[in-house]
Amino acid sequence: xxxxxxxxxxxxxxxxxxxxxxxxxxxxxxxxxxxxxxxxxxxxxxxxxxxxxxxxxxxxxxxxxxxxxxxxxxxxxxxxxxxxxxxxxxxxxxxxxxxxxxxxxxxxxxxxxxxxxxxxxxxxxxxxxxxxxxxxxxxxxxxxxxxxxxxxxxxxxxxxxxxxxxxxxxxxxxxxxxxxxxxxxxxxxxxxxxxxxxxxxxxxxxxxxxxxxxxxxxxxxxxxxxxxxxxxxxxxxxxxxxxxxxxxxxxxxxxxxxxxxxxxxxxxxxxxxxxxxxxxxxxxxxxxxxxxxxxxxxxxxxxxxxxxxxxxxxxxxxxxxxxxxxxxxxxxxxxxxxxxxxxxxxxxxxxxxxxxxxxxxxxxxxxxxxxxxxxxxxxxxxxxxxxxxxxx
Amino acid sequence: xxxxxxxxxxxxxxxxxxxxxxxxxxxxxxxxxxxxxxxxxxxxxxxxxxxxxxxxxxxxxxxxxxxxxxxxxxxxxxxxxxxxxxxxxxxxxxxxxxxxxxxxxxxxxxxxxxxxxxxxxxxxxxxxxxxxxxxxxxxxxxxxxxxxxxxxxxxxxxxxxxxxxxxxxxxxxxxxxxxxxxxxxxxxxxxxxxxxxxxxxxxxxxxxxxxxxxxxxxxxxxxxxxxxxxxxxxxxxxxxxxxxxxxxxxxxxxxxxxxxxxxxxxxxxxxxxxxxxxxxxxxxxxxxxxxxxxxxxxxxxxxxxxxxxxxxxxxxxxxxxxxxxxxxxxxxxxxxxxxxxxxxxxxxxxxxxxxxxxxxxxxxxxxxxxxxxxxxxxxxxxxxxxxxxxxx
Numbered sequence: 001x002x003x004x005x006x007x008x009x010x011x012x013x014x015x016x017x018x019x020x021x022x023x024x025x026x027x028x029x030x031x032x033x034x035x036x037x038x039x040x041x042x043x044x045x046x047x048x049x050x051x052x053x054x055x056x057x058x059x060x061x062x063x064x065x066x067x068x069x070x071x072x073x074x075x076x077x078x079x080x081x082x083x084x085x086x087x088x089x090x091x092x093x094x095x096x097x098x099x100x101x102x103x104x105x106x107x108x109x110x111x112x113x114x115x116x117x118x119x120x121x122x123x124x125x126x127x128x129x130x131x132x133x134x135x136x137x138x139x140x141x142x143x144x145x146x147x148x149x150x151x152x153x154x155x156x157x158x159x160x161x162x163x164x165x166x167x168x169x170x171x172x173x174x175x176x177x178x179x180x181x182x183x184x185x186x187x188x189x190x191x192x193x194x195x196x197x198x199x200x201x202x203x204x205x206x207x208x209x210x211x212x213x214x215x216x217x218x219x220x221x222x223x224x225x226x227x228x229x230x231x232x233x234x235x236x237x238x239x240x241x242x243x244x245x246x247x248x249x250x251x252x253x254x255x256x257x258x259x260x261x262x263x264x265x266x267x268x269x270x271x272x273x274x275x276x277x278x279x280x281x282x283x284x285x286x287x288x289x290x291x292x293x294x295x296x297x298x299x300x301x302x303x304x305x306x307x308x309x310x311x312x313x314x315x316x317x318x319x320x321x322x323x324x325x326x327x328x329x330x331x332x333x334x335x336x337x338x339x340x341x342x343x344x345x346x347x348x349x350x351x352x353x354x355x356x357x358x359x360x361x362x363x364x365x366x367x368x369x370x371x372x373x374x375x376x377x378x379x380x381x382x383x384x385x386x387x388x389x390x391x392x
Numbered sequence: 393x394x395x396x397x398x399x400x401x402x403x404x405x406x407x408x409x410x411x412x413x414x415x416x417x418x419x420x421x422x423x424x425x426x427x428x429x430x431x432x433x434x435x436x437x438x439x440x441x442x443x444x445x446x447x448x449x450x451x452x453x454x455x456x457x458x459x460x461x462x463x464x465x466x467x468x469x470x471x472x473x474x475x476x477x478x479x480x481x482x483x484x485x486x487x488x489x490x491x492x493x494x495x496x497x498x499x500x501x502x503x504x505x506x507x508x509x510x511x512x513x514x515x516x517x518x519x520x521x522x523x524x525x526x527x528x529x530x531x532x533x534x535x536x537x538x539x540x541x542x543x544x545x546x547x548x549x550x551x552x553x554x555x556x557x558x559x560x561x562x563x564x565x566x567x568x569x570x571x572x573x574x575x576x577x578x579x580x581x582x583x584x585x586x587x588x589x590x591x592x593x594x595x596x597x598x599x600x601x602x603x604x605x606x607x608x609x610x611x612x613x614x615x616x617x618x619x620x621x622x623x624x625x626x627x628x629x630x631x632x633x634x635x636x637x638x639x640x641x642x643x644x645x646x647x648x649x650x651x652x653x654x655x656x657x658x659x660x661x662x663x664x665x666x667x668x669x670x671x672x673x674x675x676x677x678x679x680x681x682x683x684x685x686x687x688x689x690x691x692x693x694x695x696x697x698x699x700x701x702x703x704x705x706x707x708x709x710x711x712x713x714x715x716x717x718x719x720x721x722x723x724x725x726x727x728x729x730x731x732x733x734x735x736x737x738x739x740x741x742x743x744x745x746x747x748x749x750x751x752x753x754x755x756x757x758x759x760x761x762x763x764x765x766x767x768x769x770x771x772x773x774x775x776x777x778x779x780x781x782x783x784x
Contacts, residue, residue: 043669149669210653210678214645217679218610221638224672225617232672246613253606261602267709276707277435277541280616280624280699284706286602287609307672314676315668317659338730 027082027091027099027106029055033128036161045148048137050158053115053128054078057098058106060166067168068104068388069159069195070094070113071176071183073374074309075120075251075297077127080113081106084126094177096378103378103385109172114162116155116183118147118309122302123236132304133236145232145304150312152186159183160191173388175199177373178340179309182208182316185348189318193326197391199384201332202373204340205348207317215254215339216310222246223303232304244303248294257336257369265289322351328358330387332380334372335365358392419474419483419491419498421447425520428553437540440529442550445507445520446470449490450498452558459560460496460780461551461587462486462505463568463575465766466701467512467643467689469519472505473498476518486569488770495770495777501564506554508547508575510539510701514694515628524624524696537624537696542704544578551575552583565780567591569765570731571701574600574708577740581710585718589783591776593724594765596732597740599709607646607731608702614638615695624696636695640686649728649761657681714743720750722779724772726764727757750784 036050055078060067070080072093081098083091098104098111119129132147163171174184174195181203188198204212223229226243234240265286269275274282331349333342342363349359362383366376377384428442447470452459462472464485473490475483490496490503511521524539555563566576566587573595580590596604615621618635626632657678661667666674723741725734734755741751754775758768769776 145672149672151669208659209650210657210659210676211645211648211650213659213676214653214678214682217675217682218642218645221641222614222617225614225634225638227619242617246617249613250610253603253610256603258601258603261606265602267600267602267605276703277543280537280541280703283609284602284605286606290606290609311668311672 026086027057027095028084028086029057029079029082029092030084031055031078031126031128034162034165036158039154039158039161041148042151042153043148047130047148050117050130051128052117052130052158052162053126054162055080055082055092055113057081057111057113058109060110060168064168065170066108066172067110067112067163067166068172069163069174069187070098070111071155071159071174071180071187072113072116073176073178073180074313075248075301076177076180077119077121077124078113078115079126081111093374094377097381097384103381104175104388105385109388112162112166114159116309117150117158118305118312120301120305120309122300122305124300127300129305131302131308132232133302142235144234147304147308149308152182152312152316153190155183155312156186156190159187160194171195173197173199175201176203177201177377178203178370179313182313185318186316188325188327188329189321192324196327197387198327198329199332199387200329200345200348201377202334202337202340202370203331203345204316205331205344206322206351207319208314209344212340213314216314219247219251219254220307220310222250223307229303232307234303236302240303241298244301244306245291245294245298247303247306248297248301249290252290252293254339255370257338257367259336259367260369260371261286263367323355325352325355325357328387328392329360330384330392331359331361332373332377332384333361333363334368334370334376335363336367336369337372339370360387360392418478419449419487420476420478421449421471421474421484422476423447423470423518423520426554426557428550431546431550431553433540434543434545435540439522439540442509442522443520444509444522444550444554445518446554447472447474447484447505449473449503449505450501452502452560456560457562458500458564459502459504459555459558459562460564461555461566461579462490462503463547463551463566463572463579464505464508465568465570465572466705467640467693468569468572469511469513469516470505470507471518473503485766486769489773489776495773496567496780497777501780504554504558506551508701509542509550510697510704512693512697512701514692514697516692519692521697523694523700525628525694534627536626539696539700542700543707544574544704545582547575547704548578548582551579552586563587565589565591567593568595569593569769570595570762571705574705577710578708580717580719580721581713584716588719589779590719590721591724591779592721592737592740593769594726594729594732594762595723595737596708597736598714598743599711600706601736604732605706608706611639611643611646612699612702614642615699618695621695624699626695628694632695633690636693636698637683637686637690639695639698640689640693641682644682644685646731647762649730649759651728651759652761652763653678655759715747717744717747717749720779720784721752722776722784723751723753724765724769724776725753725755726760726762726768727755728759728761729764731762752779752784
């Protein structure tokens, strides 16, 4: 029992970080990087250098009209598809969707996936990002919370700079899940007409409402409460681990729905010999399991980066820019999503349609809730392929 | 703006603690107490004395057949209706439901509301409870976490002792919201036939599923993370306040749904001059508002009591005792309830009906989510009155 539990927890962790279904073809990719000098933030600050990672799959055509941008979710990164080496255990998180002959067909499209600034995985060897954990070239010291706070608009501006560097003046489409859907919608607001099609999976529509702003705060608060956070001025060697683990645990719980939690953990105790009635230390499988998942993720994550990422998303609101948007929009919410419920996609689609654009909503249901957008996206692969290739 | 915000937050706090609509009649009540000597817990421990509070409304009839027990919610207490003094600002939390001529008519019924052991409000002058914050008579010191952990079955056994002391051998009905619905269902499991009717408002049905067990852990974790908790061995004067406030903030957020949060706070900043893009300290109205609500509650709450209460509910599972239950069951879930969604009530009703009992589900919707069970209960007052008076 205990061994099986261990194995399952590890499986889930791998799911969340390296996620995907078994690769059908060997799409081999590599992490690249690009730099932006003197990046001016939405808040009016100047960052001397933003160095960021990206991956590409497929080939850019001669007239540079076949590019699709993939924007990643809150705790994700630019490893959206393929493997770095054939022997890698898992491919990128949306490998089921992106690849030769797949819904986003790399035989047809040049797919670019980009790491955001303040990416959570500051200590992940496969993430290239700039944020509070980076060195401020002006001082030679870690920025910490002296790094400027960012908005989603800054993430998108950094991606626009990448497009400029690649010579791409028009995107065939932008596709993203969760935070990635937020970035895609920000693109629609900030660069209307730059992309023709938007695939918005498990997103919040055009703004974060009061409850979602508070939910993100639930993710931030454990770090702020941890004395080791030291107002953001900690060294990596003395990271606020307890707060960070609890934060990641809260994120993981929010991203999962009851059917999956019931199936994976149920209400059993972790150790049949240690009933929760005997000690506060004894716990249920679901609680120890969520903490184990969080602990396994924590090592690669910087606590300040998590705070910055949450704060960026809290500010997302392009509700008043819908009228200026251009293009076609396919929303894919998940039925049991406890972070961004399907009604939010329906409302956003209605707003767009009302302003003369084409929009459609396709709901998926895999029993995981929010994470259906990663693990059950192939439920609508045919419709996504049609949308990407032909539009609505 | 700032003044208006202050007033609204205070209103909400008063709502949650002293809740109700304006009293139509002056039902005057007083807090009483009762004691149980050598209380044997479910875990096999012995508590030398349990001293607990209760209130009554209306009069017990000669053959003692008109009693209705009211069991309280997680952070509630036995002040379910009426006022202690005519000049009190607010009556008990379900005053809209309980009183002369109301759905639970105190002209007809003798209503008893009981404080649970380990009640959160250890420092609330209107709560009488025994738990970790009480003095262990054997040592003359505060119990702390040496106090035995309890189950909901222990809460119910303590209420059964009160019934014994009042000479009540049969209850006309038991009614409770949230944790109170859990206690009522535990009554149905532990003392089948003792009560004839069960009113189960915003409850989880017959068990807490894996997600709800994890949600309760989200409420506990900030306290466990606070170094001032000191493994439960803190003095009241150095209470783990930060963790406790965050815990109460998480509870408050879980109990509220989007429409109310949007209306009350929206996504405005607390201070128009301090945008959240400028500093992590600057925040949104919804986050500062939830923290203010939590801070106002924290003074009367003991952190260990909160942990004990959560642990008691985590263990709730009477799923295998449904066949032995007797009586009629009216479930009142709330549409936007994010803690116990309506489907849980529907499932429990189906289980009871399948075993030959009468059960019905009436959904309410006031836009507050879980708290609709307190603030919008009069949406079904006619049906509740019929249920209490005539049954299904």
